[in-house]
Amino acid sequence: MLTQRQNKILQAIVRQYTATGQPVGSKHLAEKLPFKVSSATVRNEMGVLEEAGFVTKEHSSSGRVPSKKGYRYYVDHLLDPEVITDNDLVVIQNSLGTSFQKIDEIISHSADILSDLTSYTAFTLKPEQADVRLSGFRVVPLGNRKVIAILVTDSGDVESQAFTLPRNYDTDALQAVIRMINDQLVGQPLANVMRRLNDDIPLRVMHYMQSADGFLDLFDSVVSRAAREQFFVGGRLNLLDFSGKHDSVDLQTLYSLLDHNDQLSHLLDSNVSDDGVNVKIGSEISKDKALDNYSLITATYDVDQYGKGIIAVLGPTRMPYSRTIGLVNAFRQELAKRLLNFYRHYYDS
């Protein structure tokens, strides 16, 4: 649909504009192009591109700026082969190479590394097994009416929470309830556990103690912590640097978005594609006006039988796509490798 030359020109416009942030004029462009044409020819071609909606002008006599559609076309058809420098790769490998005690540390640290590399805001989501099951629940007394509740899932995650029993607790009844929970719920997917917690479990508990509330709240809080998608954000502040005009209303919206993990992880879930790196531009991300001038680059990382996770970068529509996509892609591969090692080392027999 576009001629070869028009492709080259659009490509040059996007590159130039993402690099400088200034509208691109015909004369400068004519010099940068890989073939020799006059500025007048470039002007004609730019007219065509504008007609087709790939570029716009900021005012009637300004240079051209890529439109959302132009970015889209660029990302889909004109992207440079992903190049990332050896230096970047070394940084990634080193940062992921240090020793971690817990998965959470790796994932959380990853968000920071990725935001540093891109200088945008980065998100990481823990690899998620389709259905994690409850594999054990126990309550360890610590003396002085304090107990610690410990929940273990078959994916190997452990959640715990301290709790102080009210004065009138009957410890025998408590033991009975814990046995009951283990009988009834071990082996069940966490989703089921959470459902039944509002369903038949309260009734069963009533057999043993008058009020189910205090203890069930505790159990509930531990279960939901284990079930929650683990979500990390790095480089929140980077949003400031490139939002130039500092439209403070939009910024507020954005930051409150970043502070609500549920919304955000939903956003990522809905934007991620099955595999590889995925680019969403402006309104493609969500209906929210505040995201209009942002692009979201998501990617999954695949840790075999241990599940798939998500990494993502949120930056301005006007970003160097080749580099950012290259970084995200390199990162997902390294992260997958690293995690596979981790899981193998710790969880396999």
Next chain:
Amino acid sequence: MLTQRQNKILQAIVRQYTATGQPVGSKHLAEKLPFKVSSATVRNEMGVLEEAGFVTKEHSSSGRVPSKKGYRYYVDHLLDPEVITDNDLVVIQNSLGTSFQKIDEIISHSADILSDLTSYTAFTLKPEQADVRLSGFRVVPLGNRKVIAILVTDSGDVESQAFTLPRNYDTDALQAVIRMINDQLVGQPLANVMRRLNDDIPLRVMHYMQSADGFLDLFDSVVSRAAREQFFVGGRLNLLDFSGKHDSVDLQTLYSLLDHNDQLSHLLDSNVSDDGVNVKIGSEISKDKALDNYSLITATYDVDQYGKGIIAVLGPTRMPYSRTIGLVNAFRQELAKRLLNFYRHYYDS
């Protein structure tokens, strides 16, 4: 040293300037003053105040602006009686009135409330007993080489962390080490525990197992988590709203400060006064240039035998001191009450 009239004039300048942000001129001021004088008289008096260093001009023919010294004098001598509205008090009481499961929730939520009320950035520090002692350490096996390490302090705090044992661990040796830790360290202040962890403990562990590292790391991480001052920040973003000129270098400095709990809690410790509310202005806070145009209002809250905590608000030098101080003061009292109740209810016999 200043006449009564000069006091009134300085007071009016500070009030006016903190309210509007505009330099205040003699004519307007003459009208606002509680006694009848001409603008010329005000001008003369302002000349004296400037001579003495309490006010400055932004340029040779602008109105007067309070200097750091002027703010200091105002806060020390000219402050209105603290007035907070009934509404504010209700908000505080309601927000603190909802039910919490853990101390941390109350303290963390408090930072949010306080920042909402003041629309500045707020900090809260958990009440701290002078010397918390280790009262127990145990390791509960969860199967599949996973264990959970649980540490209890005599203040009633519990920290836990999951851990996967390397393949070659000798469980008998592990039990012996745990017994040894309990023998040697229970009853000791956490500070001592941390010191000995780098000192004689590694040697003792070597009696039982070849390498002490993996396990001691775990113990160390749990101990230091328990010993760390618990620190919360609310309303980080509010720094944006009032830093008007958006000097992005300073902002970066500030935000990186907010992200380093150690620096910040050190800052608070060094600024807090023994009791009541304390105001530090500009360079009084720290040597850091980035804080030059900020004021820090700190206060302790006293929960009797359960220790003392800190709350603080960081806002622009140009802030309505009476109101902010009033809010901080009201808040510390309500928070102390609330926590006393909480501790009594849960920890007393």
Next chain:
DNA sequence: GTTTAGCACTTAACCCTATAGAGTGCTAAA
């Protein structure tokens, strides 16, 4: 001896205008 009215002076902020520079679209020639 204060206080005040009056006045000359200073500065920032605003608006208006002129101009330079970058870019465009169009036309006609190559």
Next chain:
DNA sequence: TTTAGCACTCTATAGGGTTAAGTGCTAAAC
């Protein structure tokens, strides 16, 4: 089909004039 040339548009910048708010100083009034 491409290019040179030209008239036109729009932004950004700098300068000039005006206004409004403020100051300091002096001399008169209280």
